[in-house]
Amino acid sequence: MSTLTVTRAVHLPKVGTVLSLLVVAFVVAAALVPGLLVDGSPTAIDLKSTLEAPSWAHPFGTDDAGRDLFTRVVHGARESLGIGLGATALAFVIAIGLGFTAALAGRVVDAAITRVLEVAFAFPALLLALLVIAVRGPSLATSIAAVGIGSAPGYARMIRGQVLAVRQAGFIEAAAALGHGWFTVIRRHLFPNAMRPLVAVATLGVGQSIVWASALSFLGLGVAPPSSEWGALLDAGRLHITTSWWLEILPGVVIVLVAISVTSLGRTLQNRLGGAAR
Amino acid sequence: MSRLRRIAVKAVTSVVVIVAAASVTFFAQLAVPGDRANTLMNLQTGQDKKWSVDELAPLNERFGFDDPVIVQYLDYVTGLFHGDLGTSYTQKRPVTEVIGGQLLPSLTLTGAALLVAWALALGITLLTVKRGRFLTSLGTTWEALTASLPHYWVGVVLLVVFAVQLRVFPIIGGTSALGTVLPVLTLAIPLAGFLGQVTRDEFEQVLQQPFVTTARTRGMSDLGVRVQHVLRHAILPAITLSGWALGALVSGAVIAENIFGRPGIGQVLVTAVNTRDLPTVSGIVLVVAAIYVVANLLVDLAYAIVDPRLRAA
Secondary structure (H helix, E strand, C coil), X not given: CXXXXXXXXXXXXXXXXXXXXXXXXXXXXXXXXXXXXXXXXXXXXXXXXXXXXXXXXCCCCECCCCCEHHHHXXXXXXXXXXXXXXXXXXXXXXXXXXXXXXXXXXXXXXXXXXXXXXXXXXXXXXXHHHHHHHHHCCCHHHHHHHHHHHHHHHHHHHHHHHHHHHHCCHHXXXXXXXXXXXXXXXXXXXXXXXXXXXXXXXXXXXXXXXXXXXXXXXXXXXXXXXXXXXXXXXXXXXXXXXXXXXHHHHHHHHHHHHHHHXXXXXHHHHHHHCCCCC | CHHHHHHHHHHHHHHHHHHHHHHHHHHHHHCCCCCHHHHHHHHXXXXXXXXXXXXXXXXXXXXXXXXXXXXHHHHHHHHHHCCCCCECCCCCCEXXXXXXXXXXXXXXXXXXXXXXXXXXXXXXXXXXXXXXXXXXXXXXXXXXXXXXXXXXXXXXXXXXXXXXXXXXXXXXXXXXXXXXHHHHHHHHHHHHHHHHHHXXXXXXXXXXXXXXXXXXXXXXXXXXXXXXXXXXXXXXXXXXXXXXHHHHHHHHHHHHHHHHCCCCHHHHHHHHHHCCCHHHHHXXXXXXXXXXXXXXXXHHHHHHHHCCHHHHC
């Protein structure tokens, strides 16, 4: 019985991994060269075919200005993916700063940073993000900043833990004993080894950031409607929710698919690289 | 003695947490680009221009914008402990008044969602853990899927299916019992998936413990073993997570209230962010921080009730 379950457990995720890779490849292609996947402009207005249900000509239907929803979703990939990557990068920059400082700067600093992070981590990320938006006003850059700042505490906690663990390793002691300066030890030995397991976490983070950013736009507090960022599409579709379900459901399906695919790839990566960072 | 000390430490850290949150919101208010009195004047008159010093003087006087930052900060923090959250820029009345009436519907929503999520998670775990391959994979797939669904999409799908198409529930529910069902499910479904994943892992491990075998050899029924022996252990990690879950629930509540047009602090918050009414945004952030602190104290208590080993310590 146990061997059977093991072989299944190895085989099943492979199908999932391939599907996830396909979804991610499609989104990356859409972000880089949208013209390859759809022809026509995402803002081409056609008043003769407004609010049409999905069909062969318009696989995702059309919106209130007759714009093809599928074209808009494909063209929205660049902004959504961009926000996801940008926010994750920002979160990691903040988290690396805090995590390394906490782990290396002594007990008092560590206690202070750890306490703040604990609170910030458990605090509703959306509220932190909304506070950032209230200060700066909604825009693409604010969305990136809001999502990045909102998700930084979680990563900082993991990085601190990683650094503390790796610092104990023999090779760090050896490097220090060889007379390398502390900066060299951090740069050449501590940093790469502490960060390796976090590659998978960063992948997961991109998926989550896309979802968070789209939630902000959905509330009307992210990227503004003429844009076809996925959350903005959802926000625009809400006016017609009683008559045209596809405007709301289909962009949502895309976001969920991308989020699940990225998450599943991140998990696979985590298993491959070993050492699940928590 | 040690117990008293633990409570004292908890109480002190709670106050520290609130003051830390207050510092963040205070400096957020300072960080708004441009002169605050000028922004405020524009908001109140609906104009967009630069006001003269004389015109701004009453506002500066009223909100104390001319005081040194440290004085403003101390005023703000001491005000908080007197229950003063400042004055809303747009509504020109105390933030406590603006938030006050909206708090109860939001608490009802999050509280009900937490209960429903727990019921769903435990029900599904009890029924599907180690029940043969089909049921088990059905359970894990459901959990993995729902745990990764964003709140807004769950809400929108529920709205389209049950309110628009089937017309079982009202589209704009208000705070009526019937109108509360869909918002609660919006929050509970993703949370149940998440809690379920955690309880399932624990459940599987506990089912292999010697005391489970002992109970079975005593002739206890399968359901009896699951409910009486395993459940108690399996829910421990999920209780810890409930404190965390509250954060996710608050985020979700903002979105659910927005989708279903339900009154609550989420609605007030979105409006306040839109109009950049920072005192109101800060007030809500602080109230949530306070609720979060209290909730975590409750989680500690719940832990002691479920796990008798902790009561002795």
